[in-house]
């Protein structure tokens with residue numbers, strides 16, 4: 288089987304989804320190849336010759352190799368200015384890569400002037416006109432090459448299972464012949480799986496699918512990933528891709544894939560990821576960032592605004608002892624500079640295990656603000672264990688808003704947690720959400736007050752405007768309207784019960800919130816494009832101040 292992670296997503300760490308699938312297949316003796324088409328495709332586009340007329344683009348193109356090297360060099364991360372210049376210049380080269388075909392590209396962006404990833408007809412159109420995709424010149428060569436490799440690997444695996452033939456080959460001292468018919472008619476079924484997680488991947492994923500359908504009509508195409516899971520949880524979902532995609536998979540793909548390949552009782556729910564065949568030293572980062580999920584779903588699973596709650600995704604943790612064993616094995620094997628815990632919220636049990644048995648590598652991830660972090664000694668222990676940054680979903684500085692959205696956070700606790708993290712030297716990446724049904728300008732101003740009061744303890748800020756999940760409970764409680772013109776949109780517009788609509792929220796953010804000196808200073812800390820994925824590399828200076 289060939290597993291593909293398509294463009295475009297931030298190319299700073301390997302894709303955990305296909306690494307996990309590869310781990311599951313290989314653990315059951317099934318051979319597979321993995322392709323990070325995102326990284327390879329972006330690097331290919333960056334190095335292609337381009338015609339430009341403006342000075343910035345000319346300079347960016349001339350320096351692209353040096354800038355890529357700079358993002359792989361730890362010394363660049365000593366200066367946010369130097370780093371930002373390199374990122375913006377690389378982004379510029381992508382921006383001017385495909386102007387003729389109407390695609391605006393970036394390191395985390397793929398926008399087509401006519402086609403939308405929210406419309407199934409547009410995705411099908413992208414599959415039909417795959418030659419127009421900016422990555423086509425790369426994938427028309429690379430996909431056949433990888434498929435050849437995959438079929439070869441499958442055949443080799445079939446031969447190694449064919450013990451009679453193996454003994455015969457060994458006895459004759461002959462080199463194994465990998466002709467298909469040698470397996471007595473037991474022909475491999477070629478399978479190709481695409482992992483689609485972000486909107487910015489959707490159009491290119493379908494272009495690649497269109498290409499495979501045309502060039503390899505016998506190939507079975509499987510499509511899964513976070514975005515596909517969300518589509519399939521939409522109310523009244525009907526598959527619009529029949530005929531193009533053979534099977535859509537919602538949720539973790541390991542079980543369904545193994546079943547498809549004939550494995551009835553998969554050994555475990557969360558197999559260890561296998562990064563062995565991914566180019567772990569080629570990513571745009573100052574060393575290898577090791578992504579690891581200690582769970583799927585969320586152990587809290589109550590926040591009213593959250594897609595995890597709305598989609599009713601079950602919480603499935605990896606047992607803590609196993610997670611620690613896997614992390615230690617992966618760290619020993621891959622020697623990362625940073626571990627990225629991908630959990631929606633790292634469980635208190637896994638966090639305690641990390642504190643008590645340090646990985647001896649810096650790590651970061653999402654944590655819930657709770658009583659555990661009220662203990663300063665525990666925060667100090669976390670810091671000693673390598674915790675450099677915690678991402679915290681605070682959402683609001685108003686207790687009433689937090690309670691209405693069932694966030695389960697008490698503002699006094701949040702205040703103490705932020706102070707403890709600061710004293711311990713752990714950076715806090717705080718996520719805020721504006722425009723929820725319970726908020727008005729008054730509550731939004733309380734959020735501003737909270738941020739100003741804790742300005743010394745908040746290292747990074749992420750500001751978002753509320754989108755109402757289409758399949759959430761709230762969608763039935765408010766007057767709703769079409770939000771985006773597309774049958775695949777995951778959100779619905781709604782009439783705010785107190786008139787605090789998106790336009791007013793945006794004005795408040797732009798004219799008041801972001802203009803406050805305390806907020807604007809925090810926002811300036813954010814690494815462009817890569818944001819939280821690279822933020823941990825910029826924590827050191829601030830930690831010394833703490």
Ligand code: SF4
Pocket residue numbers: 585586587588589590593594595596631632655680
């Ligand atoms: S804690 Fe985070 S992931 Fe969990 S339900 Fe709330 S917002 Fe969603």
